[in-house]
Amino acid sequence: MELIGILLFLISVMLIIGVLATKFSSKLGLPALILFLLAGMVLNRFMYFEDVQLTQFIGTLALIIILFDGGTQTKWEKMKPILGPASSLATLGVLLTTFITGVAAMYILDFSLLEGLLLGAIIGSTDAAAVFSVLGNKNFNQRLTSTLEAESGSNDPMAVFLTVALIQMIVMPDMSIWSAIGSFFVQMGLGLAIGLLIGKTSVFVINNIKLDTSSLYPILAMGAAVFTYAITDYFGGSGLLAVYVMAVFVGNSDLTHRFSILRFNEGFAWMMQIIMFTLLGLLVFPGQLISVFWKGILIAVILMFVARPAAVFISMLFMRYNFRQKLFISWAGLKGAVPIVLATYPIVAGIDSSNLIFNTVFFVVLISALMQGSTLSWLAGKLKLTGEEDDGYASVELINLGDTDSEIMKVTIPKQSPAVNVSLSDLSLPDHTLIIGISRKKKLLTPTGTSVIEKGDTLYVLGDKERRKEAKQSLLGKMEKAKTPSDITGDIKTKE
Incomplete structure (x- = not known):
């Protein structure tokens, strides 16, 4: 019972500190994940934890819940006009970021090309939780906010696909690149179709079933989101894309018990963020980060000042965004939960350079969140992208x-x-x-x-x-x- 008591004490402290940390993070303009990660790094001085598979499972579950929460609160009216730019950023943008960062990592970390591209793929996507937390209460240009939220909510599937495909190519050198390309279209197509189907079914069930208490409806909705990921993954589709599509459908439908469902989702998503980031912090030892200090800084600088801007300007080449807006989108490519969760994939797969990849990714995420998250409001003000009136949406x-x-x-x-x-x-x-x-x-x-x-x-x-x-x-x-x-x-x- 003593061990159980200690674990319960640590969990309670973790949740309380996590909630209080959000107050400081909002004032500092930082994603809350930074403080959660640091809390985990502090806790690993008092408890030993190295269960990567458990962390990956909890991280994946947390991503499902975070995407479901973000998707249900995404207004389709705001998202529809920027669907093209967001889709281009979520696919071509991630691919370009992966390639540029991967080539740089190959030389900086003395990796093979595939290992470098694997690192680039892991840190290639922006993070929904980080973007939502930084943009949520700020007076940014509404069109840019919608673009970034749509991109961050929909680019995870591309990053996951590239990470898994590159791991398979490293483990199985004979694998054809054409089979990987074919798999991409299959995964995205299945994710979109299953997400829409389960979204429509979920709305029908929630609106027509009569449960004994209204508190069960949020659990039903959350269960549908996890089921969406599981069934899509079983059939070989992109589970994260399916969850996001399903969530957008549900969130933009006439839904009974909508208020209780959204409030439950929001609270549950915060709890999962706290648990996930703290566990990820437990996997990192500050002494190991020192060995990649300068290399991590160099990769982070290339990512923020070269790879991300190049990906944004190229993928949005013919789109109606001016230079200032593209510059802001480039700087708003915050990294967070997804890269660190994906960094556990090479460890589970047994890739030789997996520990170096994980520590580098962790360091890059810290640098990105600290620098970009804390200066986003300042940059928006300098570029005169704040305070614009919203036309209003029904x-x-x-x-x-x-x-x-x-x-x-x-x-x-x-x-x-x-x-x-x-x-x-x-x-x-x-x-x-x-x-x-x-x-x-x-x-x-x-x-x-x-x-x-x-x-x-x-x-x-x-x-x-x-x-x-x-x-x-x-x-x-x-x-x-x-x-x-x-x-x-x-x-x-x-x-x-």
């Missing part, structure tokens, strides 16, 4: 009221809404529908007949479930159709 959330026939809709009013500048007394709402609250500029207002709706207001609308469509029509007009996740494929008809 947003609808449903809050279920148990076994009743009523529900509360949380509706964010965009600039183009027909309800803007209309008083509540003049608003044509269906019978038995009432606006019970208005949130405006972080203040909750009590609605009266003379209250006038403004752009950006969030309305809390109490009404019958069967009159939901009429209420949305009154508040959003025909714009609500643009928000449905059916636009992801273009041929799935909305029920409404």
Whole structure:
């Protein structure tokens, strides 16, 4: 029992310190992962931990949950206009970053070409958790924020594919590169198809099943996300891509118990980040980092100042982003959980240079997060990419009221809404529908007949479930159709 007590004490301290660390990280403009990693490095002075396979399993589970949380909070209306640039960054951008960094690593670390490319692939993608944590509460240009969030949420599959393919080519030298290219299209295609299929199924099940308590719906949604990864991986597809696609579909659908699902996801994702980064920190010993100190700095500098900018400018060559915007996107390529989790793959595969790769990746992630994460706000200000007004996007959330026939809709009013500048007394709402609250500029207002709706207001609308469509029509007009996740494929008809 003494050992169990010590472990429980360490876990509790780890969670408490992790939560408190987020307060300091937001003030410093750093990704919280830095402090979690440092906490793990401190803890390894008091406990010995080297279970790489357990860390890889927990890391993969954490990535599923983080991607599911990020995907459900991604607005399709914001993502749709930048889908082309984000897709190019998530594929061609990762490939170019991998090649440039890999060639540099080959000379700096005295690696073979494949080993150098493997290191480049591991650190080739931006990290969703790091990007979300840095961009989330900052007043950056909305188009750039959406581009970076979409890129970071969708580029992990490319990094995973390249890492696994390069490991296989190192272990099996006779493997054909053409079979790897064919495998890429199969993985991405299956990931997209299965993600959409399970996303649509999940929405139907959540909206129609009657569970005894509303607290079970978030668990059902999370279970569907993990199932999406597992079944896609079983059939040879990209599990992470499937999870992200499924999450975007679910998050942009009319979903009962949406509020409780999103809040549960957010809290659970934070907990998994704390556990994952701390465990990853436990695998690192500061003494081993000293041996790659200067080489790690050189690779990090090449990655931040050469590989990432070159990848961004080339992959966005004919896209409508100016030089300042591309420069900002280049600097916002933060590294985090994915590279460190992927760095455990060579160790599990038994590659000779795996420990050097892991320590180098860890060092590069620390440098990237410290330098880029702490200066992102400053750079945005210098490039005059902050404070731009958002045109506003329609947003609808449903809050279920148990076994009743009523529900509360949380509706964010965009600039183009027909309800803007209309008083509540003049608003044509269906019978038995009432606006019970208005949130405006972080203040909750009590609605009266003379209250006038403004752009950006969030309305809390109490009404019958069967009159939901009429209420949305009154508040959003025909714009609500643009928000449905059916636009992801273009041929799935909305029920409404």
